[in-house]
Amino acid sequence: MNTIIQPTIAALPPLPPPPSSSFPQNPFSLSNPKPSLRPSLSLSLSPPSSSNPKLKPQLLLNFTALPPSQSLPTQKPLLPLTPPNGSDQTHFFFHHLLNLLRLSARHGDHELARAVHASILKLEEDNHLGNALISAYLKLGLVPDAYRIFQSLSCPNVVSFTTLVSGFSKAGREDEAVELFFGMRNSGIDPNEFSFVAVLTACIRILELDLGLQVHALAVKMGYLDCVFVSNALMSLYGKCSCLDYVLKLFDHLPERDIASWNTVMSSLVKEFRYAEAFELFRELWRTEGFGIDRFTVSTLLTACTGSSAFRAGKLIHAHAIKIGLEANLSVTNALIRFYAACGSVNGVKSLFERMPVRDVITWTEMITAYMEVGLVDLAIEMFDNMPERNPVSYNALLAGFCRNGEGLRAFDLFTKMLEEGMEMTDFTLTSVVNACGLIMDCKTSEQIHVFLIKFGFGSNACIEAALLDMCTRCGRMADAKKMLLRWPAEQDRSVILTSIIGGYARNGQLDEAISLFNLNQSEGRMDMDEVSSTSLLGLCGTIGFHELGKQIHCHAFKRGFLTDVGVGNATISMYTKCWNMEDGVKLFNMMPTHDVVSWNGLLAGYLLHRQGDEALAFWSKMERTGIKPDKITFVLIISAYRHTNSNLVDNCRSLFLSMKTVYGIEPTSEHFASFIAVLGYWGLLDEAEEIICKMPFEPEVSVWRALLDSCRLRMNTTVGKRVVKRILSMEPKDPSSYILVSNLYSASGRWHCSEMVRDKMRKKGFRKHPGQSWIIHNKKIHPFYARDKSHPQAKDIYSGLEILILECLKAGYVPDTSFVLQEVEEHQKKDFLYYHSAKLAATYGLLTSKPGKPVRIVKNILLCGDCHTFLKYMSIVTRRTIYVRDASGVHYFSSGQCSCKDYW
Template sequence: MACLAFPTTSLNLHEFDTNTTRKSTEEWLFSYLKSPRTPIQLKTLHAQIIKTGLTRNDLVFGQFFLCCSPSNSMHYARRIFDGIPRPKLFFYNAMIKGYSETGAHEEALRLYSLMRSQSIACDSFTFPVVLRSASTLGRVSVGEELHGLVMKTCFDSRVIVQTALIDMYCNCGFSFNGRLIFDRMRDKDVICWNTMIAGYVKCEEFSNARELFDQMPVRNISSWNTLVDMCCKCGDLDTARRLFDEMPERDVISWNAMISGYAKMGECEAARRFFDEMPKRNVVSWNVVITCYVHNRLFLEALELFRMMQVSDIKPNEVTVVAVLPACAHLGALDLGQWVHAYIGKSRIKMDVYVNTALVEMYGKCGNLGEARRVFDDASEKDTFLCSTMVEVLAMHGNAEEAFGIFADMRSAGIKPNDITFVGLLKACSHVGLVNTGVEYFKVMREEFGLIPKVEHFGCMVDLLGRSGRLEQACELIKSMPMEPHPIVWGALLSACRIHGNVKLAEEVALRLIEIEPRDCGNYVLLSNIFSKAGRWDEAAKLRKMMRDKGIMKKPGCSSIEMNNGVYEFFAGDRAHPRCKEIYEMLNQMATRLKRKGYVPETSSALQNVSMDEKEQVLLYHSEKLALAFGLLSTDNGTPIRIVKNLRVCDDCHLFMKMVSKYYNRQMIVRDCNRFHHFSEGSCSCLDYW
């Protein structure tokens, strides 16, 4: 893994001795301030400026302000600036530029307004920076006011100012105004051409962008990159590839544009091929491919690439961690997720709401609810998405009361809930059987917050009613839906039929589902399982034959477990693991020991019409049991075992896990497709309600 230590730099103020002249001190300070400095170094330099009497030196002080931006020391710079009785234009320009570069565009505009109120005239350096802030904020009225001032002060002939105006208008969606300025310019440099082309791309006027590109007298690498990026964004990868191949020279931006284009279209293999061929990569290159893998649910590949990044010369940034944490969450890779969390702290990556939300989701989905709650409680800023994620995580773990508490806190703090918030609340009700509370939340979302229930909310309500045995009410709710019932809704009802053994209704629902989703294996399998449990083996066999005839494959049960910095996957009856012999021996020993303690396999979970012994063997080799045996073999006594299952945990595995937790004195945290199960001392947190 990459070293987490940061290189330290110290400021050597003894590079000049006490006899150094004032002139050489000035030159040394000016030179030293041209490179980025840490906040501590800047304070030391400020002290040196005061000590040497250079506080009235405009050049040194102006450069000091410029140096504050890269080190995120604008607050410190502002305190010094506010102490200057009559700041000069150079100081204003340096401060406005610093605010703009650090994304504090509102502050940049406020300082510009203060400067104007002091009757300080702008120059050609002021306008481009202020225009950039106005365009970033979409303040076209401010931009137009600046345009008028530019013309009034006769700066409208400066190419740099005209280019900034073009950029402002295009960023605000007024490409026509930008083109008017462009056409009136006598002298256009390549930057101006590139800005107009990029402006058309931003306004999605792709034909105009291509036409202007073809008219360019001279192109540079940025011109080509803009057009390649345009083609990628509009999905024309063939043209993008032709342009890429025609480029006289390419830089990392050219390669990144192509990778992003393939990633956007979900072509992970092509994106990875380009990535592997890159002569030089930057952090964006890594982030794009990692994000591509995550969006396409290739989580193992995402983590493998992240591990490669750790041993490269590129350090992950906040975009990387927000991309990789969902992969950790899905796979239950808690150790790697904790490493990423530690890296965030040591790298001083800002803990904004995006990073905090990703961390809460990661810890929650990896089974460490306590740490998820700590991250949430420590967050300095909470928004709707962070709160909704916390509600959803608590719901997954069956902590309904805590989820309701977060919602109450949101109300008190004036944080408006969204659709996702109520999905989490309704799931929390469903997992613990709080029907009346769920009905109340379903009512509140409409009447108090004006949120129209979506398919997901109806699915949660059908699940809530169905699990509690209110199948008729669930059917009535489906009939009352304002939209066509989605497979999610019918699937929730079918699952309820399985729980309560209502074969007749299950047949009706399954037929609807098969009509809507004829290629979805889950619908066939669930109905087949309902038939099997009811002893209707012939109907179950017919359904399975229908699946075979249609070429529909059953989704295999898969369980993953993180061990020794790796994620291991097991399938039912899997013998691919190098320690396969030990795992099966361990499982057989466990079954023998637990049977002595009263374990009787739930053979109703074995849905094949075979002998009792064969059913028991099939059940014993379910994927979660294989993962559990591997976990017991690979960890010390008392170590919690975390397993992620892609399907619902069957009744037999649930019973088996409860008994293992008691007689092997182990805590087990198992996440299936519905919720979390915390097994401890012979019981489960779900209270056998899942």
């Protein structure tokens, strides 16, 4: 037997046992049917008029409502009796009954269907009429009535069975459909091609692959595999079950294909992210087949264009859809909205929406998602408020959009509203609200949500449990996260949650715990390094500056073929640029087979981190030439690049900022304004920067004022700084870094009293300054240091070495800058405090443990203070070593007494 997958009946699992009787027992029987609308139908056929013998007989329908207590006769079979054969009137009568049943189904007229049913009761049983009645009731959604008709048939045929199997499959009663199909087989009736399609529909809906394989074997045995409808249904099942090889083999062996065959294969390829093959298949269809494409083809190709960022191809498909008259089709337009949203074209999305003659809930939901994708949160909310009807998917789209845009509080408020309205809670809903708690980073709120999910039994869901663990790490609840890890079932994959808790340790400054947990689970083989965990761990290596481990994970990803995954490639680029290795970051970018906007943004961010503004702008020009659509993050990076150029290009920066909306269709956000203000401040245009903030089209967030205040600190401009301080303090931001900036400005200008007042206000509000920490990696271990820290095992050697370095630097001209010490203490005490800052301790340890001539690499979690910056410049002179420090502003290269930041950071 030559088949596609060559299944054999003997090798397959046994068929389900037959029902207890020839047919399944009636699960729909109405013990007390409600005959509130039991019309009696009197049918009379008027004979042809003698005056006009050509006049056709007329069918007279008289509807008389029966009283509720009166029911249809039960002593007769539900299907009536055959009129005399050979009569023209009989044929005419049957024809009209069938037409009336079709009419009732087309117009959703239940009364008409029941009236025709009542008239059929007077006739002898006829399978043709019975099957038509079953079909009509199914189309009207009256599944119990259809099943009662089926049960009343004395000899149901293959059409009777197939019609009801199909109806059960489409009505969500897949198990009954399968049981009925095998009941037909047990009764000796062979299925036809439509029977196979009907039962495969049930398999598709419940993703029953094993049963589908049995049906496939039966179709081969009975010779129905050459039927295009049966093969299409089988390909659809295999595609839904991710058995792409089976789909392709079936397609290759089809003797004839229709457009549904091509659509099924293309959608299966797209589902598996094999976009290039889907496009190639479409080109083959275009070259070889005589029939045209339909709405499913267009929608599938647009999904492929969206997933592969093939924006030019998508626009060509849109043009073709217009040409063949499909643009107005609802499913095509919804796919176009999704496509243009991925392009970042807000105007294109809005134009499509406004031109649509008909919209459904999917359309409105796609618009919400589109606006959220480009950061237009308020427009997304307005779209949601204007929806004529909403479903759980609409709410989930808004909820996920809030999370995507960092609006944790709004997401939490929406979730509360959904609970109050009794909205259905899906796994997606609950995962989103858990992510929202992670964004809020409030310990109490996270505990409340945690208790809520456990109380209602959702905590046992593996996806939600993993999200809960990640939430705990983001809210600083590492002890709870560790308990969840220990309780995780041994039979379930632990890779995702291990990745999450490792990242949590790193996020909470527990770097040793992060690396130890990774090494332990990797050595014991409990951590499967797939694309997701590779991406996450590469991000961790970049965050902590663990270049050696990052290279190892890169090699692992290369051997496993993960670098074809654009997400893994992007994470690897980011890792190298954060680990002081721009060269390998650029090299990897050039080797990647495909790029998305995140790839370009990643390398742009690398150039910015290394303060290479001119290289970033050159790279931006290259990005424009390739046609990659920039997003809002791209513009934050490019605007910021003008701060690090070798010459003043503020005019170019202004032009770019103004062109964001007019040329690229991206509305500037507070983040863009903050970047632009930072550029103006860096080049000394503080008054212009302040004026722009005052003229912003919306209320500026504290981040915008903070950018101006930081510029005042760099330029030591206390005049503008005083005004900005008042603005920031009046807004009462929840971010303690704003208060620290204000305090530093006061202290740098010698206003100790004002600085202490700000610190006191922080204490009263419960804000704590994030402690400054520096670390260095040696022998695959992280060595962290705090100011005046003596906890390191080699503290004695480190302090002795640092004292020698201080003396050498003082001889070379180093003068401690005590203005950075906020305490009102004696001058010699201030110097003693400065000498043992964390960056100096880490640098000394690096000198002691690294080979002569090798650079020293340090990571600091906050900005490098001015005195440490000065000290490290002198340290590079006296030791003749290059010192790399990555702080919150970027990378500092100290060499021969100079720094790459030009003393502005």
